[in-house]
Amino acid sequence: MTVAGKINTLHFGILLFLLACFFILPAYHVGALSRIMVLAIYAIGLNILFGYTGLLSLGHAMFFAAGMYGLGLSIKFLGVSVIPAFGIGILSAAVLSVLVGLLALRTVGVSFMIVTLMFAQTIYLVVLYFGEYTRGDEGFVLQQAERMLLNFDVTTEAGRYFVAFGAFSICLISFAALVQSSFGKRLVAIRENEERARMLGYDVWRYKLLAVIISGTVSGVAGALYALLFGYVGATFASVQYSILPLLWVLLGGAGKTIGPLIGVAFMFYLIDASSAYTSAYMLIAGLALVILTMFAPRGIAGILQAKVWPWLP
Incomplete structure (x- = not known):
């Protein structure tokens, strides 16, 4: 089998496994996997920038929040249905990313990290300032009737899982295709040696x-x-915490690896879930796990799999 065939088999195998989990696992783990798949999409977003392009953003929560508030506010105040509201959420994040990219890319290295963090804090403060509409830290709930997707109820266990699975499947396959394309290879070239990429004639900026x-x-x-799936919109998702979490997921799972985000989110979710049963300092345990993994497996869990099992892992 060719390398491309092995890569495609791996990705489709993961999707088949996730599909089978719905019919095999108890309700608690089905609900957990729904959340994990959604957050893995978030981690995929950061992995494109950090893992493959070499740009470390400390403010990615602003994009997550833009999509969240774009959908939530348009449903709550404009009375639009789910599909156009979803489009508004995506458009909000896209417009914000264009503006941030045009300004933040005037800097490099540590300055880029600081600028993205400053932008994210600005968005967080804006959310708090317009608390009359956003409800600030308290947030607001989207009612079941407002979250019907073409008469399909996404608030049920099955509805939530299959919408999350469908979205994650599209993102994973698209992500895998992107990193194997010439565009993805150019991003890696920029990550590895920006000056050499520029000398080869690529428009790095x-x-x-x-x-x-x-x-x-x-x-x-x-x-x-x-x-949409969990019916809650709050300022917490625009805070620094939700900029740091996807970075931890990517580092744990394996930066620059297509399956890294899913592995990292699942590992962190169940580590926190298990440790929170014994102590309220569960983030300390998660931090220790990250330190240990960084010391002994700096390329993350997917990096271990690449070194030991799948040397062709993209």
């Missing part, structure tokens, strides 16, 4: 801008999907 836009838009898709 343009590729970076496209990476920011794609990354932010995908993260916005995750935010809109989260609001």
